[in-house]
Amino acid sequence: MGARPLGQTADRPDVADPPLDVLVHARGLRKSYGQLEAVRGIDVTVRRGEAFGFLGPNGAGKSSTMRMIAAVSTASDGSLRVLGMDPATDGPAIRARLGVCPQDDTLDSELTVRENLLVYGRFFGLSRAEVARRADELLAFVQLGDRAGARVEQLSGGLKRRLTVARSLINEPELLMLDEPTTGLDPQARHLLWDRLFRLKQQGTTLLLTTHYMDEAEQLCDRLVVIDEGVIVAEGSPAQLIRDHSSREVCELRFGVDDHDGVAARLAHLGERVEVLPDRLLVYAADGESVAQAVHDLGLTPRSTLVRRSTLEDVFLRLTGRSLAD
């Protein structure tokens, strides 16, 4: 893959430990569940202070990877160092310094909102007074202060998510791991969460998150890997990925006809590439407007035309032949 850690002996992970500012160092990491190989040899390097993302469709192996890094799942093969330690032997010491927001909320439904934070904080060995202080701070941070006494069952999905994020911060983690933090949230709640995560990043917390929303990846991640069927298919900053794997602009065309393939053949020469999706055609070109004009000049009349910049969605489509959304 592209980025190697500071020219280290990364190909021989057992030879040298990764440098101090590398919080996650995975080489040839694999995970199998019986016959199924969910993660098939991935290399990842996450440095202190950055926001790193796993972008990929359902079943890509994102959560499996996250769980191995969080020291709650044993790797089937490969080498993994987290905070300079080996999850297989130093699980508790690693987990003490991580914040984990799992894909499915694992809140304690027998406790109230505030108690969830108090109890969880005690698991980290924090004093009662310290836990109480942080719980109130965090509830304010995720704007749940007025629901402190509510039972968790009474919270909506979005509020539960916010509480899970708050809970993951109770031990002031060096590395915050978020598995699809905003799935199922309404736009307003998403933006609130993004804002909170952004602030944490400003304060120096390293973020590691998975998502299948490209806008989320673009908003939050300094660097990301695109992962598909258990392997990394590309790596870089969002802008760099778009530059490397897509054109500057895209012209989206919707025709009323079923014969998208036939139309696509006639448009092929207008751009660098044409993708046929079930409901539209995408023509990739440096200048989308001139593509739209050229389509018109060919005598074709699309029902709608949209010119936009390339996004990570296009990168993903290019790399995997599939749309992220499905």
Added chain:
Amino acid sequence: MSTGVVRPPLGRFAAQHLVARNYLVYRRDWVVFVTGFLEPLLYLLSIGLGIQQLVGDFVLADGSRVTYTEFVAPAMLAASAMNGSLFDATFGVFFKLKYEKVYDAVLATPLRPVDVAVGELVWSLLRAAVYAAAFVAFMAILGLTGSWWALLGPVAAVVIGYAFAGAGMALTTWMRSWQDFDFITLAVLPMFLFSATFFPLNRYPDGVQWLVQLTPLYHGVVLCRGLTTGALGVDLLVAVAYLVAMGSIGLAVSSRRLGTLLLR
């Protein structure tokens, strides 16, 4: 890079925080807690008021004479320690494991599977001990305790609870649905009736006596009966060894199995 010595962040009493969590939950559910006292007490009263008149006195192995109620009361103590500890260690653990997913969250912290197993076990035992203390107090009030050794009743209850909670939790890790718990009921009920609880061992047919002596509750009954009547013997030490071994095996299996189930 070397981070130097990695110390376990919580030390060996990490499990206490899980106990505290359970306490927080049960504080709200005090009705459930209280009903636990009632069952053995009701048995005791019904026997003391009614059956005792029909049965007459008993002569124990050491030659001392006791009323029927004095004979049955320690068995009720043992049985309530069994039931009380089993409930949390089986249904309680299953619920948290499969439905509540409490342990998934717990294991994302420095706690380990063994801390979960120990925490749940200690919690079960605390309950058993509290029930037993209350029960022994009632026995004393009703004049059913023939010895100061009876003060060790709660300790006996903890030993019995350790055996059953450990084994029960271990079995629970293999349970797939609530139906599977019928197997536990199936094992507990005959034990309750036939562990020299209501009549002494020598009344069982010869071929069955050895079978009775194999069951854990029999040893629990021996232990409690020895303490409350003051008829002490080596069989109490055998009972303690049996129960402690059973609990320890259960605990070891539970913590391994929880690790396999949760840290996939």
